[in-house]
Amino acid sequence: MKSAIGNLMGVSAITVVILLLTAILPSSARSQSGSDLSSFISVEGTYTRSLGNLSPIFPSAAGGYVSYGHYFPEQIVAMLKVGYSGYEVSDNATPSGQKLSAVHLLAGPRYYFTTNGLMPFLFLNVGLNFVTTKIDVGYFQSDRTSTQFGWQVGFGATLPITGPIGLEVQAKYNAHFLYHEGSTEGLEGLGNMTGFEYGLGVTWGLR
Amino acid sequence: MPRLFLFLLVLAMTGTAFGQLPVGSKQLARQSVRLLATGFEGEMAAPVRPGPMELREPEASVITLRSPQEGVDLSYIPHEANRHFGLAVAEVAILEFIPWALARYVRTWEHPEDNWARVDADTWWNNLSKAWEYDGDNFLTNQFAHPYHGALFFNAARTNGYSFWESYPFSLAGSALWEFFGETFRPAFNDWVATGTTGAFFGEGLYRVSSLITDNTATGSERVWREIGGALVNPVRGFNRLITGETGKQFANLPEHDPSSFYPVLSAGVRRLDADGTNLAKDAVTQAVVSLDMYYGSVFSGDYKTPFSSFQMNIAVAFPNRVKDSTGVLNRLTVHGVLHGWKLSKSENASHYLVVDGLYDYWSNPAFEFGQTSVAPDWLSRYRLSETWDLETKIGLRAILMGGTPSDYYLDVEGRDYDFGPGVGSRVAASFIAAGWPVLTLVYTGGWIWTQSNPSKSKHNFHLGGVGFRYPLSERLSAGLTLAMYWRESFYERGYYESISPGPPQPFDDHIARKNPIAQLTLSYVAW
Structure with a gap:
């Protein structure tokens, strides 16, 4: 069941959403744009496909962010994001009872290529993750909550819908530290939560 | 610009620098310029950025011509x-x-x-x-x-x-x-x-x-x-x-060609530092040190809002400086610049600014290694005490994004013998200035680094404090004496480091304190 949900929320579904949004673009672009606004708030749901040696145990995650963005001149936005990711445990993972989740506190710049109509952007976020782990991979066990460095980079687009409201889609590459001890040989590949994260959200512009 | 200085500057930037200590000069004093540098940049960054005493507003940021000359194409867009x-x-x-x-x-x-x-x-x-x-x-x-x-x-x-x-x-x-x-x-x-x-x-x-x-x-x-x-x-x-x-x-x-002020200081001298103890007289290393210290712009008299409109860059080489194979003659490289600032108050007798600095520090000498990339909020003040005396102070915090300091127990096959991690720190500095010269300067800086690199079960508490004296010999020449102490306390998790290459000294100690006293004597020349 979990795998089915994972597939449903996977890359293909996100791709369909992006295509749909792109298709309705010409009729949806309204007066709301970055140049009119001083800041915005967004709420975003996310789905993550894991990479690396952790992916057999935690193949995917679902979560979301609440974000605040403040516009600076010329398409640059300073973002502050608070979020959560809960990782799904593979049915094949042994022993059972393993857990991985993270509370994200990230900040960084977002660059809009344009602030009119469909607004594509690039971004980088860095910050802290408060990570709860209960992992047993045989040669390594961990049961703790720790504060780790977080890093993500990606691209996306904001689509104005009506008034101050817009839709937002994002694709990110995550490289969050899970254990800084991961640089040791025995933990290679377990040191980070890596993955591709896809997000769909709603923004509310503030003047 | 004197060609000699230009030549020395180029040499310095390519790794063969000259000079060591920033100073003031009578000539600069006549121009109402005060260099708040200290006489112990040999082992620490300048405590307070120097600059002219005139209390001017920041200059407009425009394309400028220092001295319009015939043949200059003013219509050309660079x-x-x-x-x-x-x-x-x-x-x-x-x-x-x-x-x-x-x-x-x-x-x-x-x-x-x-x-x-x-x-x-x-x-x-x-x-x-x-x-x-x-x-x-x-x-x-x-x-x-x-x-x-x-x-x-x-x-x-x-x-x-x-x-x-x-x-x-x-x-x-x-x-x-x-x-x-x-x-x-x-x-x-x-x-x-x-x-x-x-x-x-x-x-x-x-x-x-x-x-x-x-x-x-x-x-x-x-x-x-x-x-x-x-x-x-x-x-x-x-x-x-x-x-x-x-x-x-x-x-x-x-x-950027015409900052509110610019002072390059070439210095040379000798330094004695104790690499592994506290006996400076008997068990110490003597080094020849040359450096170039550049002070560009001033918070007190120039732009303080544009990144690096005011900064200092210090480069020093020392001989001998080869602590190990990987160590070259580069002894110190620091770049400290203002990222943004706010004027808190300004009057004839006192000026106060809050600035956020970006700091890059590279220190490598026989006594210690230290590196950091930091963002630092600092409160800068300048007081006029009398017709002759002024006081400049700096009180600040350090958010160390990444710091590096030696590990007592680790040596990587690639050569790393130090730990990496973020940290926090602080700095307090005061300099008493007479007739343009920083006659007496007191500095303390310290902080904590929590190790994130492998092996990570350690933390380090570092301190650097000292006092500097400076005596003018001529308009541009001065002599400086610095007495300083670097000390580090490192804490290691017992039961973990005993197995780390190259192995602990006997017996293993989970709390190691090292003190490195430093004495330095230099001659400095204001070259611009």
């Missing part, structure tokens, strides 16, 4: 006045390609499998999947070579029309691309900070120093030497000036 995205990206690509190609195709590898440049789709995917680690490179590579590479990335944008903040993403992105796709090794997080952020601080310093050296209005042999000097300090800018034809064109200088 290359750096407009953004050139394509060229900036192309230059980042070139800067990625050159070191990669040298390693891949030119360098001879005793064991070809060690060639880290043999990247392919598999190594890229491996790096994306496994991501960050802390690497094992030696101090010079991680704390100098990477920031310099980052400075080049940064200047690929900066010298193509982008501002400091607009250029910063170029060094971050350039570094990330290199770390993920340029090496077979997993990306090193410490490298990304050192190249991306430290490189931006270092790069902006080099950009402004090269702006000082080049003079678009100069002609003849002076112009040739200025172009060569500027290109050596900032090769990316030299390349751009060459391909745009600006090396031979007369046009207006950019505002």
Whole structure:
């Protein structure tokens, strides 16, 4: 069941959403744009496909962010994001009872290529993750909550819908530290939560 | 600009610097200039940025001509006045390609499998999947070579029309691309900070120093030497000036060419430091030290809102300085610049500013190694005590984004014998100034670094404190005496480090304290 949900929320579904949004673009672009606004708030749901040696145990995650963005001149936005990711445990993972989740506190710049109509952007976020782990991979066990460095980079687009409201889609590459001890040989590949994260959200512009 | 200074500056920027201590001079005092440097930059950064005493408002940031000359094309729009995205990206690509190609195709590898440049789709995917680690490179590579590479990335944008903040993403992105796709090794997080952020601080310093050296209005042999000097300090800018034809064109200088003040100080002297104890008289190392300390702009009299409109860059070499094979003669490289500031109050008798500084520190000597990339809020004050005496103070905090300090128990096969981690710190400094000279200066700086690199179960508490005296000998010459102490307390988790190469001394101690007293005597010359 979990795998089915994972597939449903996977890359293909996100791709369909992006295509749909792109298709309705010409009729949806309204007066709301970055140049009119001083800041915005967004709420975003996310789905993550894991990479690396952790992916057999935690193949995917679902979560979301609440974000605040403040516009600076010329398409640059300073973002502050608070979020959560809960990782799904593979049915094949042994022993059972393993857990991985993270509370994200990230900040960084977002660059809009344009602030009119469909607004594509690039971004980088860095910050802290408060990570709860209960992992047993045989040669390594961990049961703790720790504060780790977080890093993500990606691209996306904001689509104005009506008034101050817009839709937002994002694709990110995550490289969050899970254990800084991961640089040791025995933990290679377990040191980070890596993955591709896809997000769909709603923004509310503030003047 | 005296050609001697230009020559020395170029030498210094290429690793053979002169001089050590920043000073004031009677001449500068007559010009109402006070250098608040101290006499112990040999072991610590200047406590307070120097600058003119005039309480002027920041100057407008406009293209300026220092001295309009015949033949200067005032209608010419400089290359750096407009953004050139394509060229900036192309230059980042070139800067990625050159070191990669040298390693891949030119360098001879005793064991070809060690060639880290043999990247392919598999190594890229491996790096994306496994991501960050802390690497094992030696101090010079991680704390100098990477920031310099980052400075080049940064200047690929900066010298193509982008501002400091607009250029910063170029060094971050350039570094990330290199770390993920340029090496077979997993990306090193410490490298990304050192190249991306430290490189931006270092790069902006080099950009402004090269702006000082080049003079678009100069002609003849002076112009040739200025172009060569500027290109050596900032090769990316030299390349751009060459391909745009600006090396031979007369046009207006950019505002970075004319800061509110600029004082280069050349120094030379001797230093005695105790590498492994507290007996400075008997068990110590004696070094010859030469340095160049540059003070560009002033918070008190110039712009304090534009990044690095006020900064200091200190470069020192010492002989002998070879603590181990990986250590060169580079003894100290610091770049401290204002990122942004706010004027709190200003009157005839007192001025107060709150500034946020960006700090890059590289220290490597027989007594200690220390590196940091920090963002530092500082409260700067200047008081007029009497007609003769002034007092300048700095009280600040340090957010250490990445710090490096020696580990007592670890030696990586790649040469790293120090720990990496973030931290916090503080600094307090006071300098009493008489007739333009920082006669007496007191400094304390310290902080904590929590180790994140492998092995990570340690933390370090470092301190650097001292007192400096300075005595003027002539208009531009002064003598300085510095007495300072660096001490470090390191805490290691018992039961973990006993198995770490190269093994602990006997018996293992989970709390190690090291003190390194330093005494230094120098002659300094204000060269501008």
